[in-house]
Amino acid sequence: MEDIQEKYNHLLLQNEALRQENEELKLLLHAHGIEYKPKHAEEKDAAYSPCTFPSVKLSIEERVTLFHSLFKGREDVFARRWFSKTTGKSGYQPVCINEWRRGVCDKKKFKCADCPNRHFAPLTYQYLYRHLEGKDENCCDVVGLYAIMPDNNCAFLCADFDDKSCKHGYKDDVLAFVGVCKEWNIPYAIERSRSGNGAHIWIFFEEPIPAFKARRLGNAILTEAMRHNGRMSFNSYDRFFPNQDRMPEGGFGNLVALPLQGQARKRRNSVFVDDDFLVYKDQWAFLYNINKMKNKEVDMLLNLHVCEELGALTTSSESKPWVTPITQDISKSDFYSEIEITKADKIYIPLKAVSAKVLNHLKRIASFKNPEFYCKQALRLSTYSTPRIISCFDITDDYLAMPRGCEDAILSFLNENGVKYNIVDETNHGTPISISFQGKEREEQLAAINALLMHCNGVLHATTAFGKTVTAVAIIARKKVSTLILVHSKALLAQWHERLTEFLNIDYVEPPVPNKRGRCKKFSAIGCLDSTGNSLHGIVDVALIQSCLDGDSVKPFVENYGMVIVDECHHVSSITFENVLKGVKAHTVYGLTATPIRKDGHQPIIFIPQFGITECLIRYKCSVNT
DSSP states (O other), rough: HHHHHHHHHHHHHHHHHHHHHHHHHHHHHHHHOOOOOOTTTTHHHBBBOOOOOOOOOOOOOHHHHHHHSSSSSOOOEEEEEEOTTOOEEEEEEEETTTOTTTOOOOOOTTGGGGTOOOOOOOOHHHHHHHHHHOOOTTOOOOOEEEOOOOTTTEEOOOOEEEETTTTHHHHHHHHHHHHHHHHHHHOOOOESSSSEEEEEEEEEEEEEEHHHHHHHHHHHHHHHHHHHTTTTTTTGOEEESSSSSOOOOTSSOOOEEEEEOOOTTTTTTEEEEEETTTBBBBHHHHTTTTOOEEEOOOOOOOHHHGGGSSSSBOOOOOOOTTTTOOSSSSSSGGGOSSSEEEEESEEEEEEEGBBBBHHHHHHHHHHEEOHHHHHHHHOOOTTOOOOOOOOOOEEOOSSSOOOOOHHHHHHHHHHHHHEEEEEESSSSSBBOOEEEEEEOOHHHHHHHHHHHHHHEEEEEOOTTSSSSSHHHHHHHHHHHHHHEESSHHHHHHHHHHHHHHHEEOOOOOOOOOOOOOOOOOOOSEEEEEEEEEEESSEEEEEEGGGGGETTTTOGGGGOOSSEEEEEGGGGGGGGHHHHHHTTOOOOOEEEEEEEOOTTSSHHHHHHIIOOOOHHHHHHHHHHOOO
């Protein structure tokens, strides 16, 4: 008895010493201006969702079984998170039973994907328990589930929204999506992501259904949500799990990190929340009472909304790349005021003047389905990092920035709805120049010149040997404004310099250069810019497209011309060309090409950004035999 009393007294003294030490540390923190907050104080003070569910008492085994019954994917293989303390990088990789086994696992000789001794571990109770327990500080016990089963079915659909893909914040997108789910009586669960900067929306099925059917349902919900929230990004179409209709050859499809991760839960992340993003106090009661969709309910919704899977978009067909989406269910009441359209490097439309439905339609004018995605999907190849939809617009806090090539389609849309608008022209009309053409155009060249001069943008599609360069030189002489010609190779730059010198008479005298030393080069009124030098005059200049960029930024001189001509403009869909054209503020922009149709189907990028999407403007064809 005396020993127990002695130990008790010792513990009291030890406790008092620790209490005093804590007080001293608090004072030290206060002296340095650091606020002290007890551990888990935030969690205790944080509000929980007022929604309650019938209480359930589940053993640990029953909780893991419930979890497994909801989040079902491939059972024969799964992935686990890895983290490198050296680089700070992380990711997921399939779990291999033979990993690090001496004489079997040779990481120096083989990459895991090519290892002949690879033996995948099945997803068992033990791995799910560790995932939920979350003892590993680096979260290397987090399970990544492959959503598509070997028979191309899936047991859930998961939509991913985060601040990276939702530039205006993910919460509005989530609420728009779940708003449609409520309207269509679709049960859903919102999970705050592991980082806390996004959310997953889960829809569960009573029985596994074909992945393509689940994805069609998700696309239809998202398309309808975009009618209510015009700011939603088309990137969201690529953020579904599963992300493929069928299992890709040689792969497992994309994976999704399962919720209720042990470490993240301590920060109130990777947990289920209500529509106000408040955490459900009893996560297991919520999961126990969640409803699942029946197969016949999915079929019924798809029959009702089959036409709304992706919504209308500008077509990427070879025959009619200018065809814009059909206006649906939009009236004059969707326009709140007279619209002031600002035309500069892009066409800017104020967001406050239009409804979400109008904004959604305008965005679709500047977007088209990516043929590369559907080609890969048909071949059962991985579509990872290949977007389903390509968009050519931007959204700022106050404006929708549309490509200038969409101008005719935008004005036609406004006129159809009887909307008043005025255009503020902020484009650069250039500097007048004294110039004349020293040549004679052929009849077919004159026809092309007259057709282009009727518009401030357009593409000349003519065969080789037509004389596109000479035709463009004649247009420069008629417009008589400062002009920049953009080319993609030094050979073309030299050709243009030669033709401009031959066919143009420019009244421009070299400005005197004080104290000029060294050999005097022959002066040319035609300026050039490439990797070897810069002799731009701002009158008539030819520039290599790559030399117009300074890192990722467009050099300021690009916006100083009244007219820009892009030779071989079918290259515009390359990132370099597209980025430079985004910096062009010239009032007049023309493109020249013999092959406007691209193998990758990206020809709408040629037409949409600057040149136009109207048939009579971009499809002017001239044959060499005309």
